[in-house]
Amino acid sequence: MTKTDPKRIPQTTPRQSATFSQDVNSDIRRAAATGIYDIRGGGAKRKLPTFDDLLFMGASISRYPLEGYREKCDTSVTIGGLHAENPIHLDIPITIAGMSFGALSGPAKEALGRGASAAGTSTTTGDGGMTAEERGHSNKLVYQYLPSRYGMNPDDLRRADAIEIVVGQGAKPGGGGMLLGQKISDRVAEMRNLPKGIDQRSACRHPDWTGPDDLEIKILELREITGWKVPIYVKVAGARPYYDVTLAVKAGADAVVLDGMQGGTAATQDVFIEHVGQPTLAIIRPAVQALQDLGMHRKVQLILSGGIRSGADVAKAMALGADAVAIGTAALIALGDNDPKYEAEYNALGTTAGAYDDWHEGRDPAGITTQDPELMARFDPIEGGRRLKNYLKVMTLEAQTIARACGKNHLHNLEPEDLVALTMEAAAMAQIPLAGTNWYPGKPGTSY
Amino acid sequence: MQTIDLEKTGLRETNKMLHAQAANTNQTAWEIVNAKGAHAIACGLDAPIEVTVKGSTGYYCAGMNQQATINIHGSAGPGTAENMMSGKVVVEGDASQYAGATGHGGLLVIKGNASSRCGISMKGINIVVHGNIGHMSAFMAQSGNLVVLGDAGDALGDSCYEARLFVRGMVKSLGADCEKKEMRPEHLEILRALLAEAGADAKPEEFTRYGSARNLYNFDVDNASAY
Numbered sequence: 289m290t291k292t293d294p295k296r297i298p299q300t301t302p303r304q305s306a307t308f309s310q311d312v313n314s315d316i317r318r319a320a321a322t323g324i325y326d327i328r329g330g331g332a333k334r335k336l337p338t339f340d341d342l343l344f345m346g347a348s349i350s351r352y353p354l355e356g357y358r359e360k361c362d363t364s365v366t367i368g369g370l371h372a373e374n375p376i377h378l379d380i381p382i383t384i385a386g387m388s389f390g391a392l393s394g395p396a397k398e399a400l401g402r403g404a405s406a407a408g409t410s411t412t413t414g415d416g417g418m419t420a421e422e423r424g425h426s427n428k429l430v431y432q433y434l435p436s437r438y439g440m441n442p443d444d445l446r447r448a449d450a451i452e453i454v455v456g457q458g459a460k461p462g463g464g465g466m467l468l469g470q471k472i473s474d475r476v477a478e479m480r481n482l483p484k485g486i487d488q489r490s491a492c493r494h495p496d497w498t499g500p501d502d503l504e505i506k507i508l509e510l511r512e513i514t515g516w517k518v519p520i521y522v523k524v525a526g527a528r529p530y531y532d533v534t535l536a537v538k539a540g541a542d543a544v545v546l547d548g549m550q551g552g553t554a555a556t557q558d559v560f561i562e563h564v565g566q567p568t569l570a571i572i573r574p575a576v577q578a579l580q581d582l583g584m585h586r587k588v589q590l591i592l593s594g595g596i597r598s599g600a601d602v603a604k605a606m607a608l609g610a611d612a613v614a615i616g617t618a619a620l621i622a623l624g625d626n627d628p629k630y631e632a633e634y635n636a637l638g639t640t641a642g643a644y645d646d647w648h649e650g651r652d653p654a655g656i657t658t659q660d661p662e663l664m665a666r667f668d669p670i671e672g673g674r675r676l677k678n679y680l681k682v683m684t685l686e687a688q689t690i691a692r693a694c695g696k697n698h699l700h701n702l703e704p705e706d707l708v709a710l711t712m713e714a715a716a717m718a719q720i721p722l723a724g725t726n727w728y729p730g731k732p733g734t735s736y
Numbered sequence: 737m738q739t740i741d742l743e744k745t746g747l748r749e750t751n752k753m754l755h756a757q758a759a760n761t762n763q764t765a766w767e768i769v770n771a772k773g774a775h776a777i778a779c780g781l782d783a784p785i786e787v788t789v790k791g792s793t794g795y796y797c798a799g800m801n802q803q804a805t806i807n808i809h810g811s812a813g814p815g816t817a818e819n820m821m822s823g824k825v826v827v828e829g830d831a832s833q834y835a836g837a838t839g840h841g842g843l844l845v846i847k848g849n850a851s852s853r854c855g856i857s858m859k860g861i862n863i864v865v866h867g868n869i870g871h872m873s874a875f876m877a878q879s880g881n882l883v884v885l886g887d888a889g890d891a892l893g894d895s896c897y898e899a900r901l902f903v904r905g906m907v908k909s910l911g912a913d914c915e916k917k918e919m920r921p922e923h924l925e926i927l928r929a930l931l932a933e934a935g936a937d938a939k940p941e942e943f944t945r946y947g948s949a950r951n952l953y954n955f956d957v958d959n960a961s962a963y
């Protein structure tokens with residue numbers, strides 16, 4: 289019997305487990321070391337079916353295009369005309385989503401106001417109330433009415449151009465807010481009426497109403513306080529879009545803001561961000577269906593958010609039936625968040641540009657998601673506003689480019705029939721035929 | 737005295753008339769009759785006027801009140817005087833859930849009992865309840881004073897912050913991070929003034945003070961079971 293020389297046995301290459309990947313193992317080690325779940329900012333980072341899985345077909349013999357630099361392609365939108373005396377008129381259908389003062393610095397809020405106003409759109413307050421910078425620099429400001437009611441007061445309510453009742457957020461449907469002690473400066477503490485330096489948990493549910501019947505009465509109260517002048521939006525997470533939109537409209541909303549799971553947050557548990565909610569692509573058709581079933585499509589506006597990055601995303605959202613979109617994360621990046629020019633500092637925080645999401649720690653090298661005076665001073669609100677304006681303009685031009693190619697003289701005229709889907713998932717979720725076929729997966733009577 | 741028949745005038749016109757009163761208005765006394773449980777009566781007022789509502793009110797009567805004095809001659813529905821900023825609201829009867837929720841200032845007096853979640857997330861308002869209060873009252877209460885002449889239900893002051901809770905009767909149970917506190921002279925002073933202003937026949941010395949143990953102010957894994 290010959291023995292195999294152990295040195296001659298071929299070695300297998302070390303193989304990483306797909307189940308216990310390096311990422312997963314690092315999560316386990318972190319949990320074992322700290323005893324607390326991971327908290328972070330941002331939206332879902334996992335790969336999801338997105339608008340990238342849809343394509344426009346463009347013009348052909350049956351659809352003629354519009355001339356790029358000559359023929360008009362309107363981008364304006366009016367929000368809240370159903371019940372409000374003063375609906376909001378926007379030049380572009382891209383709004384700035386609610387982001388709290390506290391999560392963001394005062395100058396960052398100012399920059400959002402400057403950029404949005406210059407581009408002809410609205411910005412939105414957030415948890416923690418309305419700041420003077422923000423009101424002063426925003427031509428159109430939407431005032432959020434949140435469960436925490438931090439800083440809520442009738443004077444600001446009457447100063448607002450619209451009111452947004454926040455029921456949920458895509459990053460954390462059913463979750464409240466979290467602002468950790470490090471970010472509670474004197475000013476933040478005073479606006480929220482809480483001691484400095486403590487962790488602030490914002491409630492997940494409104495303190496004085498539950499359910500759709502109460503919501504209707506709450507909307508009545510807010511309208512009475514503001515004299516029926518301004519529109520009332522209701523913001524819901526992408527949880528049960530058909531029913532949530534139906535109930536919001538029945539309760540009397542002028543507009544519905546629908547936020548998918550890619551949507552950013554200032555801070556919440558990673559497990560919440562990654563495992564609760566539905567992708568933006570999957571929530572829009574049921575929402576539009578609800579509006580159509582009520583005969584309210586285009587009467588109650590649908591504002592879609594969660595991972596909107598480009599004019600292509602805007603065009604696709606609108607083709608699927610949205611009236612406008614809202615952006616959070618993309619606006620922060622336009623302001624300078626996660627800029628590689630701070631790579632060395634991101635490295636010092638144990639991360640890298642693009643991946644930095646510990647916004648709740650208040651150590652943002654870009655000076656945006658912080659209350660630290662030194663870091664805040666790095667950020668120039670005028671320059672930030674200019675960058676945001678440019679970005680909004682580019683998104684608009686991109687959306688117009690696509691709309692003209694599809695022969696549309698208004699972004700609102702984009703329609704599902706302009707789209708095809710690249711994957712089965714996207715086709716099924718967005719109810720768009722798989723490219724090259726007449727097949728709508730999941731829809732009876734259609735075939736490959 | 738200006739009298740408004742709510743049924744005839746309608747809610748919008750009624751509130752519009754009240755909102756139209758400026759700080760120096762001569763029409764300082766108002767009476768609303770035929771309230772019949774309507775919602776959002778006299779909400780969003782901002783003038784030093786006195787409004788008496790005859791009958792019971794629905795949700796959010798006197799919501800977000802500033803400056804005005806509002807008397808409810810009946811019982812009050814959910815969210816009465818929610819987010820009040822200043823002024824005074826007096827309920828002669830009982831109050832439903834969330835009375836005085838998130839109030840920032842002013843005084844809410846409930847002559848009868850208050851239901852659950854009275855003073856939830858209160859942010860500076862003073863609330864005096866002559867009777868009992870329901871469960872989860874003063875949940876996440878941030879600041880201000882809640883005074884209860886009767887008993888308190890389950891989980892009083894759960895997760896409260898700096899609000900002061902004074903109860904004369906029994907407390908069925910305290911919520912997470914709420915504890916019995918020492919009654920110091922300044923607290924007796926606060927109580928004396930509030931009881932007088934609320935027309936309550938009780939002595940400050942008969943009350944026990946409760947407030948935050950401040951153990952949950954910053955997350956600590958050893959407290960995880962309390963969350």
Ligand SMILES: Cc1cc2nc3c(=O)[nH]c(=O)nc-3n(C[C@H](O)[C@H](O)[C@H](O)COP(=O)(O)O)c2cc1C
Pocket residue numbers: 329330331385386387388391392413414415432454456457458523547550551552553554593594595596614615616617618647657
């Ligand atoms: C830093 C930050 C703070 C936020 N704060 C709030 C808030 O106070 N209230 C709210 O309703 N949503 C808040 N959001 C969510 C946004 O309003 C919006 O739903 C989300 O950012 C949209 O998705 P996107 O970030 O992918 O554009 C916040 C988001 C971010 C990134």
